[in-house]
Amino acid sequence: xxxxxxxxxxxxxxxxxxxxxxxxxxxxxxxxxxxxxxxxxxxxxxxxxxxxxxxxxxxxxxxxxxxxxxxxxxxxxxxxxxxxxxxxxxxxxxxxxxxxxxxxxxxxxxxxxxxxxxxxxxxxxxxxxxxxxxxxxxxxxxxxxxxxxxxxx
DNA sequence: GCCAACGTTGGC
DNA sequence: GCCAACGTTGGC
Numbered sequence: 017x018x019x020x021x022x023x024x025x026x027x028x029x030x031x032x033x034x035x036x037x038x039x040x041x042x043x044x045x046x047x048x049x050x051x052x053x054x055x056x057x058x059x060x061x062x063x064x065x066x067x068x069x070x071x072x073x074x075x076x077x078x079x080x081x082x083x084x085x086x087x088x089x090x091x092x093x094x095x096x097x098x099x100x101x102x103x104x105x106x107x108x109x110x111x112x113x114x115x116x117x118x119x120x121x122x123x124x125x126x127x128x129x130x131x132x133x134x135x136x137x138x139x140x141x142x143x144x145x146x147x148x149x150x151x152x153x154x155x156x157x158x159x160x161x162x163x164x165x166x167x168x169x
Numbered sequence: 170g171c172c173a174a175c176g177t178t179g180g181c
Numbered sequence: 182g183c184c185a186a187c188g189t190t191g192g193c
Binding site for chain 2: 049050051146147148149
Protein backbone atom coordinates (compact mmCIF):
# COMPACT_ATOMS: atom_id res chain seq x y z
CA UNK A 17 0.00 0.00 0.00
CA UNK A 18 1.51 3.23 -1.18
CA UNK A 19 0.40 6.83 -1.23
CA UNK A 20 0.60 9.40 -4.00
CA UNK A 21 -0.07 13.01 -4.82
CA UNK A 22 -1.48 13.53 -8.31
CA UNK A 23 -1.79 16.96 -9.89
CA UNK A 24 -4.66 17.91 -12.12
CA UNK A 25 -5.61 21.25 -13.56
CA UNK A 26 -9.19 21.78 -12.43
CA UNK A 27 -9.96 23.39 -15.78
CA UNK A 28 -9.18 19.96 -17.25
CA UNK A 29 -10.37 17.53 -14.56
CA UNK A 30 -11.34 18.81 -11.12
CA UNK A 31 -12.24 16.73 -8.09
CA UNK A 32 -15.88 17.60 -8.83
CA UNK A 33 -15.48 16.33 -12.40
CA UNK A 34 -13.98 13.09 -11.12
CA UNK A 35 -16.76 12.59 -8.57
CA UNK A 36 -19.33 13.18 -11.29
CA UNK A 37 -17.78 10.64 -13.65
CA UNK A 38 -19.20 7.11 -13.94
CA UNK A 39 -18.10 5.16 -10.85
CA UNK A 40 -16.31 8.39 -9.83
CA UNK A 41 -13.46 7.06 -11.93
CA UNK A 42 -11.35 8.84 -14.52
CA UNK A 43 -8.42 7.64 -16.64
CA UNK A 44 -5.38 9.72 -15.75
CA UNK A 45 -4.62 10.73 -19.32
CA UNK A 46 -1.94 13.05 -20.58
CA UNK A 47 1.08 12.23 -18.43
CA UNK A 48 4.07 12.77 -20.74
CA UNK A 49 6.91 12.60 -18.29
CA UNK A 50 8.92 9.42 -17.93
CA UNK A 51 9.35 9.55 -14.19
CA UNK A 52 5.65 10.06 -13.59
CA UNK A 53 4.86 7.33 -16.09
CA UNK A 54 7.20 4.94 -14.33
CA UNK A 55 5.49 5.58 -11.02
CA UNK A 56 2.18 4.55 -12.56
CA UNK A 57 3.59 1.65 -14.51
CA UNK A 58 5.92 0.16 -11.93
CA UNK A 59 4.78 1.17 -8.48
CA UNK A 60 1.09 1.98 -8.38
CA UNK A 61 -1.34 -0.69 -7.32
CA UNK A 62 -5.12 -0.63 -7.12
CA UNK A 63 -6.14 0.64 -3.71
CA UNK A 64 -3.18 2.96 -3.25
CA UNK A 65 -4.18 6.25 -1.63
CA UNK A 66 -4.21 9.42 -3.75
CA UNK A 67 -4.21 13.08 -2.79
CA UNK A 68 -6.06 14.87 -5.57
CA UNK A 69 -4.21 18.15 -6.13
CA UNK A 70 -5.43 21.15 -8.09
CA UNK A 71 -2.64 22.96 -9.94
CA UNK A 72 -2.38 25.98 -12.24
CA UNK A 73 -5.48 27.57 -10.81
CA UNK A 74 -6.48 30.40 -8.46
CA UNK A 75 -6.37 28.15 -5.39
CA UNK A 76 -3.72 25.49 -5.75
CA UNK A 77 -3.77 22.74 -3.14
CA UNK A 78 -5.16 19.38 -2.10
CA UNK A 79 -8.81 19.30 -3.07
CA UNK A 80 -9.87 15.71 -2.44
CA UNK A 81 -9.10 12.10 -1.69
CA UNK A 82 -8.99 9.32 -4.24
CA UNK A 83 -7.52 5.91 -4.87
CA UNK A 84 -5.79 4.06 -7.64
CA UNK A 85 -8.46 2.00 -9.38
CA UNK A 86 -6.58 -0.05 -11.97
CA UNK A 87 -3.23 -1.35 -12.97
CA UNK A 88 -1.37 0.65 -15.60
CA UNK A 89 -2.39 0.35 -19.25
CA UNK A 90 -1.50 2.31 -22.39
CA UNK A 91 -2.87 5.85 -22.56
CA UNK A 92 -5.14 5.74 -25.63
CA UNK A 93 -4.67 9.46 -26.36
CA UNK A 94 -1.09 8.86 -27.51
CA UNK A 95 -2.47 7.10 -30.61
CA UNK A 96 -5.13 9.71 -31.42
CA UNK A 97 -3.90 11.96 -34.17
CA UNK A 98 -6.11 14.88 -33.24
CA UNK A 99 -5.43 14.70 -29.51
CA UNK A 100 -3.18 17.23 -27.90
CA UNK A 101 -1.57 14.24 -26.22
CA UNK A 102 -0.83 12.51 -29.52
CA UNK A 103 2.67 11.07 -29.71
CA UNK A 104 3.75 10.28 -33.28
CA UNK A 105 6.44 7.95 -32.00
CA UNK A 106 3.99 5.73 -30.15
CA UNK A 107 2.18 2.81 -31.73
CA UNK A 108 -0.23 0.30 -30.20
CA UNK A 109 2.51 -2.31 -30.61
CA UNK A 110 5.05 -0.13 -28.82
CA UNK A 111 3.19 2.27 -26.54
CA UNK A 112 5.20 4.88 -24.71
CA UNK A 113 2.73 6.31 -22.24
CA UNK A 114 0.78 4.55 -19.55
CA UNK A 115 -1.95 5.60 -17.18
CA UNK A 116 -4.03 4.27 -14.33
CA UNK A 117 -7.66 4.84 -13.51
CA UNK A 118 -8.28 7.00 -10.45
CA UNK A 119 -11.43 6.77 -8.37
CA UNK A 120 -12.40 9.92 -6.49
CA UNK A 121 -13.58 9.23 -2.96
CA UNK A 122 -14.48 12.63 -1.59
CA UNK A 123 -13.93 16.31 -1.96
CA UNK A 124 -12.22 18.05 0.94
CA UNK A 125 -11.83 21.59 2.11
CA UNK A 126 -8.95 22.96 0.08
CA UNK A 127 -5.64 22.38 1.81
CA UNK A 128 -3.51 25.18 0.49
CA UNK A 129 0.19 25.25 -0.22
CA UNK A 130 0.63 27.82 2.53
CA UNK A 131 -0.87 25.47 5.13
CA UNK A 132 1.20 22.55 3.85
CA UNK A 133 4.37 24.62 3.96
CA UNK A 134 3.66 25.77 7.49
CA UNK A 135 3.77 22.21 8.84
CA UNK A 136 7.31 21.09 9.67
CA UNK A 137 6.20 17.46 9.46
CA UNK A 138 5.70 18.02 5.73
CA UNK A 139 9.07 19.62 5.05
CA UNK A 140 10.08 16.68 2.85
CA UNK A 141 6.84 16.53 0.87
CA UNK A 142 7.95 16.38 -2.76
CA UNK A 143 5.43 18.92 -3.99
CA UNK A 144 6.91 21.53 -1.66
CA UNK A 145 10.46 21.06 -2.83
CA UNK A 146 11.90 23.87 -4.87
CA UNK A 147 11.46 23.45 -8.56
CA UNK A 148 9.52 20.23 -8.40
CA UNK A 149 7.25 19.98 -11.40
CA UNK A 150 6.49 16.27 -11.32
CA UNK A 151 2.78 15.71 -11.72
CA UNK A 152 2.85 12.48 -9.72
CA UNK A 153 4.89 12.16 -6.54
CA UNK A 154 5.08 9.59 -3.76
CA UNK A 155 3.79 10.49 -0.32
CA UNK A 156 5.16 8.70 2.75
CA UNK A 157 2.86 7.00 5.22
CA UNK A 158 3.64 9.60 7.87
CA UNK A 159 3.01 12.45 5.44
CA UNK A 160 -0.27 10.83 4.47
CA UNK A 161 -1.37 10.56 8.10
CA UNK A 162 -0.34 14.15 8.71
CA UNK A 163 -2.32 15.40 5.74
CA UNK A 164 -5.40 13.39 6.73
CA UNK A 165 -5.09 15.02 10.12
CA UNK A 166 -5.19 18.45 8.47
CA UNK A 167 -8.18 17.42 6.39
CA UNK A 168 -10.13 16.27 9.43
CA UNK A 169 -9.87 19.67 11.09
C1' DG B 170 2.54 38.02 -17.52
C1' DC B 171 6.84 36.90 -15.12
C1' DC B 172 10.33 33.88 -14.28
C1' DA B 173 12.83 30.03 -11.96
C1' DA B 174 13.51 25.39 -12.58
C1' DC B 175 13.63 21.53 -15.06
C1' DG B 176 13.11 18.10 -19.10
C1' DT B 177 13.81 17.29 -23.92
C1' DT B 178 15.78 17.93 -28.36
C1' DG B 179 19.16 17.89 -31.71
C1' DG B 180 23.56 19.48 -33.77
C1' DC B 181 28.13 18.41 -33.32
C1' DG C 182 28.03 11.99 -25.01
C1' DC C 183 28.04 17.03 -24.47
C1' DC C 184 25.50 21.01 -24.01
C1' DA C 185 23.01 25.10 -25.79
C1' DA C 186 18.55 26.17 -27.11
C1' DC C 187 14.03 25.61 -26.49
C1' DG C 188 9.57 24.34 -24.40
C1' DT C 189 6.84 23.46 -20.31
C1' DT C 190 5.36 23.77 -15.62
C1' DG C 191 3.22 26.22 -12.15
C1' DG C 192 3.23 29.48 -8.26
C1' DC C 193 3.00 34.14 -7.72
